[in-house]
Amino acid sequence: MSHAAGEECLQQAGQDDGELSVEERERRRARNEMIYAMDDALADIRQRSYEGKLTRTSRWKKMAFQPKGMDARAFEEQMLLYIEQHDHAEDAPAIGKLTAPRPLKVQLGDRQITDEEELPDLDVSDIVLIYGKKGIYLYSKALMSHSYAHALYQTAEDSDIATFVDVVRSESRVYPRPVAADIFMNVPYLWPVSKTLDVYEQVKSSGAFADICMTRTSRGEAYFYSNLYLSDAQGKALAEWYGVERGMNP
Secondary structure, three states: HHHHHHHHHHHHHHHHHHHOOOOHHHHHHHHHHHHHHHHHHHHHHHHHHHHOOEEEOOOHHOOOOOOOOOOOHHHHHHHHHHHHOOOOOOOOOOOOOOOOOOOHHHHHHHOOOOOOOOOOOOOOEEEEEOOOOEEEEEEEEEOHHHHHHHHHHHHHHHOOHHHHHHHHHHHHHHOOOEOOOOOOOOOOOOHHHHHHHHHHHHHHOOOEEEEEEEEEEEOOOOOEEOOOOOOOHHHHHHHHHHHHHHHHHH
């Protein structure tokens, strides 16, 4: 839902003619409480994405986002169902510029909503869901890149091989470029070069990732690439450019 559409829905809220039944009034009150709770949870996801953090659904219980009287597990299930059933972002690199929607409470300002009014649906078009073995992760595609989100995800799942392969393939496919071994020394990996080389040896010995290759520059620095996206000649030439020649040609 666009910001304009959301504002229009807010303006139309409460304009239904006729007296509401007790049941309908209660339904609207309960729905509005759920919308407010989900709005808080979405604002938290976006803030954490801005700070470079993924959000696991288990956090919602810790933060007690659920409406009063609702079980935390029930809130988690309904929140996920809501995102899944509404237009949300794909787990893929962004195309074009995305903007994170404003929280509903910001849109409302000082306006007070009665039980007779019905709040509009929330905009989740920037929210990405990642289903892992250890949990379900969410982030705002408008505030965190796909590649960084997946680096955090693989780290959270404690899979060094999956992390390494995902990064190498993504860099080779998207940019395209090989990955220097010392890249993994940075956040969120914090691997010494010796560990990166060890993980590469595990990748090769597994036999499951035949596309992952290593080359060395004229200075002996290790670079990795996927031959699904870069030929051996391209991988070697680009490694030499990034590792040696670029520094000589500022």
